[in-house]
Amino acid sequence: MNQALSQALYAAIYKLLRPLAALLLRRGMSYNEFAEIAKRAYIDAATEEFPLPNRKQSLSRVSVLTGINRKEIARLEKLPNPIETGETQSANRSSRVVNGWIRDIRFQDEHGAPLTLPLDEGDNSFTELVRLYGGDVPVRAVLDELIRLDSVEVSDHGEAAGKRVALKVEGYVPQTDLKEKLRIMSTAVADLLRTIDHNLEADRTEARVQRTVAYNDIPMECLEAIRGRSKEEVEEILQRINRWLSGYDRGVNAKLQGSGKFRAGIGVYYFEQSLTRGEQP
Known part of the structure; x- marks a missing residue:
């Protein structure tokens, strides 16, 4: 990786991790706890997504890919997977x-x-x-x-x-259960990151939908109206998508034929950010 691309990647990762760090600190997670989870994620990604053709992934190769020593990899692989509960x-x-x-x-x-x-x-x-x-x-x-x-x-x-x-709800969005909100958050962010990863590698004809509409000079007094209208219009859009997308799911459409089993969908979210402290979008 050349220096310019490396610097761009570092900047992108910092921008991605900055709000995550705030979320983790708010919930009392230390850097050491985060680093332990990050190591496990590196190991699992290297093991599952970067094998050599027709060869079983070895500890040595995972160590080379991740920079984590083999003893530490062996220790972490013996622990329960954090998401299998x-x-x-x-x-x-x-x-x-x-x-x-x-x-x-x-x-x-x-x-x-x-x-x-x-x-x-x-x-x-x-x-x-x-x-x-x-x-x-x-x-x-x-x-x-x-x-x-x-x-x-x-x-x-x-x-x-x-x-x-x-x-009583328009979708599965728990109002009170923090653990379930965290699960939904992790799924939504992981879906977006997979789409971004795909689009970084794919040409334009194979890119997946990834669009954002935003403006950077909005008065605080307008935010309530923006939130309300966004919610109304997004609900209408998602209901329309739900009606046609469900027809491609064999669990709903028993007559549907085909091979393999895939998960596909469209995610929508609203965001706002104060720029008064010199932060950049």
């Missing part, structure tokens, strides 16, 4: 249930809005929704988790109608 799997299932509720026409009214579902067994019930999207997790466990996250409301309509479950 039961809590993460449970959260993923809750997310799938809510997303299925929003996008699957079997659980929508004539306007495409999520139906209020009967809790008990039967077509178009909450139990059926969990069976389709929650894997082998008990219905009660999913319901309790969504109640805890304030994502659903349960009402009792008497013995004849039974209990019914209504979705």
